Amino acid sequence: TSDLTFALRNQIGILHRRERNPEQIEMEAVHEGNGGGSGLVVTELSHIKELVKQLDVHLGGSPDLCKLLAQQIFAVTERSIGMIRSGHFNGPKRPAAGAGLDSPPLSPTPSPLSGVSNTPFKPNKKRKTSEKGGRQIRVSSAAGGADAPADDGRSWRKYGQKDILGAQHPRAYYRCTYQKTQGCAATKQVQRADEDPALFDVIYHGEHTCVHKTAAAAVQPAGQNPGAESLLQSLSSSLTVKTEGLTAAGAQGWSATTPFSFSSPAVSGMTPPEHHPFSTPSTPENCFVSMPTSLEPSPATSGSNHMCMTPFHAQSELQTMVSALVEATSMPAAGTEEAAFYTFQSDWSFDDSALDVNNFDVSALDVNNFDVSVFLA
DNA sequence: GTTATTTGACCCAA
């Protein structure tokens, strides 16, 4: 087993070096002008690296877990190769420059179960118009098994549904309820993920110009960063919001210096346990991730929906949230004077080489009301 | 009666 461990560690080193291969970066730059982003490939590579890290941690531990990790690495690698071969870089649009995000994006749209899925990458045959300007995020269902994603704080009216070639689930088309009365041009497309029916890919087009806002939307300070608004509203369905311990002037922000991991199997009942942003490592079995449905600053434990997730599922879910948050906050914010920079230092998502990416400006947000929390049962 | 959803038809870029 020591030989095997040594061999695996060697492979890990190779994978790490490959990920930093300048040729790869150059190739992505070549494709940058075609499709608007190489983020997806970087995302997949980051995903691979993360899986390798986990494999590294668990070497010598559970053989089953190592096997699972190896399978996930294989699947993600295959998909990345497929992307490169097809020249398809249909990742979400890179955030605008100027917010310290010039380095590769971190998981703009990671597929939470991408590691679980063995589905090879398929080139997207969508027409060009549908690729322009869309901001894609992946969200969980409102409740486990629900047939729609969690409420994003906006009022939508469904105007169509289509079966999409190669997709297991139809795509639903929504427009803002106030399109006719106020000329609001915001639309969104919702499609259940093939890999996991509990997840939905949501693509937002256009910005809300309507004035009807729910309490969730009202948390966003008026006049600030409207471009990020809809994304933040989408995040509102997945982020726990709390007010204690955060101040706009404080430079401490919140940082997770311990590796992200999950505690032992879920206990009976759905009551959220003690609030703890990050847990100590333990058995990666079932866990619960809080899924509050509102951005209202309320105690984190009230009114939260919970859904059962696998550790990898939950981890990717959080990566999606954070990356969307980063993208949202990187958009130019008008009228903001105080810039507060917070640093994410979570080993599960980023590493030192991507530190620049992890310093993001949250001045556009109500920093008193944002936090990402994980409830473990 | 009003509003939202469903669904087949249509449009049009690829």
Next chain:
DNA sequence: TTGGGTCAAATAAC
């Protein structure tokens, strides 16, 4: 010609 996106009449829900 194909297939994604939208329209609009029919239907359902409130």
